Amino acid sequence: MRAKHVGSTDPRPMADAEAALVRQLLAAMDTLPGLPPEARQAQRAALEAMVADVLPLRGPTVAAAGTRLPWQVIGGLFILVAALLWALAAHRLNSPGLPRPGASPVERRAPAASARSGDGPPGAEASWTGRSRATPSASPPSSPTAVMLPSGRTTDRNGLPSPVPPRSTPGRPRMTLARVTVTAPARWWEPLLVATALSRPSAGDRMSSDTPVCAERPPPAPPPGAGPWVLGWVLDQGCRPVAEALVALQFGEIELLARTEADGAYALAVEPGIYQAELIVEGPWQALDADGQKVASVEVSLDGGVPRRLDFFIERDER
Amino acid sequence: MSPEATDDAALVRRALVGEARAFGALYERHADRVHRFLSFRVGDQDVATDLTQDIFVSALTHLAGLRQPERFASWLMQVARNRLLNYWAGAGGRTKKAGWEEPAQDWATQHAASDPALVDPTDMADAVGRRLELASVLEATRCLTDEQQEVLALRFAAGLSVAETAESVGRSEAAIKQMQHRAIRRLRDILARVAST
Numbered sequence: 001m002r003a004k005h006v007g008s009t010d011p012r013p014m015a016d017a018e019a020a021l022v023r024q025l026l027a028a029m030d031t032l033p034g035l036p037p038e039a040r041q042a043q044r045a046a047l048e049a050m051v052a053d054v055l056p057l058r059g060p061t062v063a064a065a066g067t068r069l070p071w072q073v074i075g076g077l078f079i080l081v082a083a084l085l086w087a088l089a090a091h092r093l094n095s096p097g098l099p100r101p102g103a104s105p106v107e108r109r110a111p112a113a114s115a116r117s118g119d120g121p122p123g124a125e126a127s128w129t130g131r132s133r134a135t136p137s138a139s140p141p142s143s144p145t146a147v148m149l150p151s152g153r154t155t156d157r158n159g160l161p162s163p164v165p166p167r168s169t170p171g172r173p174r175m176t177l178a179r180v181t182v183t184a185p186a187r188w189w190e191p192l193l194v195a196t197a198l199s200r201p202s203a204g205d206r207m208s209s210d211t212p213v214c215a216e217r218p219p220p221a222p223p224p225g226a227g228p229w230v231l232g233w234v235l236d237q238g239c240r241p242v243a244e245a246l247v248a249l250q251f252g253e254i255e256l257l258a259r260t261e262a263d264g265a266y267a268l269a270v271e272p273g274i275y276q277a278e279l280i281v282e283g284p285w286q287a288l289d290a291d292g293q294k295v296a297s298v299e300v301s302l303d304g305g306v307p308r309r310l311d312f313f314i315e316r317d318e319r
Numbered sequence: 320m321s322p323e324a325t326d327d328a329a330l331v332r333r334a335l336v337g338e339a340r341a342f343g344a345l346y347e348r349h350a351d352r353v354h355r356f357l358s359f360r361v362g363d364q365d366v367a368t369d370l371t372q373d374i375f376v377s378a379l380t381h382l383a384g385l386r387q388p389e390r391f392a393s394w395l396m397q398v399a400r401n402r403l404l405n406y407w408a409g410a411g412g413r414t415k416k417a418g419w420e421e422p423a424q425d426w427a428t429q430h431a432a433s434d435p436a437l438v439d440p441t442d443m444a445d446a447v448g449r450r451l452e453l454a455s456v457l458e459a460t461r462c463l464t465d466e467q468q469e470v471l472a473l474r475f476a477a478g479l480s481v482a483e484t485a486e487s488v489g490r491s492e493a494a495i496k497q498m499q500h501r502a503i504r505r506l507r508d509i510l511a512r513v514a515s516t
Contacts, residue, residue, distance in 0.1 A: 018503050022475075025460075025506070028453040029476045033364045035354040035371060043372045044346050047379060048339035054379050055337050075380055246336060257332070280336070 053080055230302065231267035232311040234260045234279065241265070242314060246280040249300070274301045279312045331388035334379075342382075346375055349392060353399050356477040359457070360403055360468070370406060374399045393486035396477055400469070400487065459509045467502035470495060 053076025230249060234242040241264025249256045251273050258266040277300045302308055327348070333341035353374055357367035378398050385394055460468055473484040474495075481499075485492045 017507060018500075021456075021503055021507050021510070024453065024456050025471065025503075026475050028456040029355065029359065031450065031453050031457075032355050032358040032476060035350055035368060036364075039368045039372075040347075040350060043350070043375065044343050046372070047346055047375055048343045050376070050379060051334060051339040051342050052337060055335060055342075055382065246332075248332075280332075 050076060053077060229267055229269050230275075230277075230300070230308050230310050231265070232309045233264040234266065234312045234314065235264055236314055242312075245312070246278075247310075247312070248278040248280065249275040250278065251275050270302055272302050274299060276300075277310060279314065327391040328388035331382065331385060331391055334382060342379060345391065349395055350375070352392075352477040352479075353395065356396065356399060356472050357403065359460075359472045359476040361406070366406075370399075370402055374402045377402060390483075390486060393479065393483040396473060396479060396483070396487040399477075455513070456506070456510065459506055459513065462509050463502050463505055467498060467505070470498045471502055474499060 230247075234245045234247065236242055241260070241262065243260055243262045243264060245260045245264075245266075247258050247260065247266045247268065249268055249270055251271075256268050256270060258268045260266045277298050300308070300310060327345065330341045330345045330348075334345065350371060354367050354371045357370050357374075358364060361367050361370070374395070378395055381398070385391065387394075460471060463471070469488065470484060473479045473487055474481070479487065481492050481495050485495045488495070490498075
């Protein structure tokens with residue numbers, strides 16, 4: 001219930017005074033001392049050195065970590081050992097061929113209430129959380145075959161989107177997402193989309209045009225009772241699996257991520273709609289752009305109830 | 320979703336796959352807001368600097384648990400609040416420092432030496448007067464409740480939006496707006512009382 005104003009008091013001067021006070025408060029907050037530059041530099045360096053040990057098993061060692069971080073270093077080492085044991089176990093259990101539904105989901109965010117879990121390994125349980133999303137527009141691929149121009153996302157050193165193309169290291173081939181073929185599958189396990197990355201030693205040189213022809217792998221078993229799933233493999237030009245690559249499907253604010261298994265397989269349960277599919281890989285490709293990672297981006301349309309296969313072929317830098 | 324949120328989410332994802340520079344960029348982007356929040360709440364720059372590092376270390380070690388990377392800013396301030404509570408709870412409970420006039424005097428001394436435009440005694444007096452006035456505003460916030468101080472710190476020192484502040488403290492946006500409004504009104508009354516004496 002709202003209180004009535006009594007008498008002729010005009011609330012406006014009061015509101016003006018409060019607005020002025022807010023401005024004064026903001027100015028007062030600006031007078032607070034900032035983070036000293038030397039402390040900022042030292043802290044950033046220490047944190048960056050910690051990342052490799054605390055987060056996944058990549059990047060530089062923690063040797064340069066700051067002197068104030070012993071517990072975090074110990075925690076990082078513990079995680080490192082646990083991850084190594086897990087990797088060993090996964091390697092022993094690995095059998096090439098079937099992508100595991102829900103394999104290594106890194107993160108899933110969508111409003112759908114039901115969690116779908118396939119027959120995959122631990123971690124396959126999909127937990128759907130997050131805020132509401134707009135209804136994705138469900139539409140089948142508009143044409144049986146389409147050719148898409150190179151499409152890649154680059155970021156600068158601060159992670160901000162950059163309009164400039166990826167910078168190639170001198171003497172190293174530059175990898176470009178050169179051709180994307182979208183085909184309407186006659187059978188659901190036929191490749192829906194192939195993102196082929198071809199190398200180009202330098203601008204102006206003729207681009208290689210051979211898409212790798214890999215032996216057809218056994219079709220993945222459709223997850224029981226699942227809606228649309230996206231599954232497939234990430235392979236290099238020698239048809240070797242690319243493990244630990246991130247496949248991301250993005251629809252507006254919603255992003256679903258899956259990491260490929262040792263056999264290059266991944267799987268993601270999704271809602272019907274049109275998604276932007278991205279491939280993020282590191283490692284041998286690290287020198288290919290300024291950020292040490294390669295991102296390929298393509299659009300994929302998913303109908304209800306039908307698993308779709310989405311394979312990525314990328315070229316390994318073997319120099 | 321704001322571009323900043325998008326960028327945060329992208330940086331978080333890159334950090335999660337082990338890209339050190341991505342986390343460095345997150346630090347660069349948010350360190351000042353965390354430090355300002357802590358400076359206001361603790362009143363001691365050295366402590367604020369140390370706590371800033373602790374908070375980012377904690378954020379790094381728990382980053383994998385962040386389910387919505389686009390909400391990194393409010394999540395980080397949650398981490399900051401928790402760390403601050405631990406700090407105050409430690410060593411039998413520390414007391415918050417006040418003393419905003421000291422920075423004002425330091426500032427005046429530094430600028431008298433470095434800025435020729437302020438060498439004029441009249442200008443200098445005005446600038447110092449303004450600075451002390453702002454310091455008195457900060458001082459007056461000490462008379463607010465702890466909750467009110469926290470909301471003001473998150474909104475005006477850390478620069479969070481109402482929605483982000485609500486997420487950080489686990490309250491509704493309406494509650495935050497109301498709390499802020501009450502805090503400002505009370506602050507106005509306090510300053511009016513001080514001025515009349």
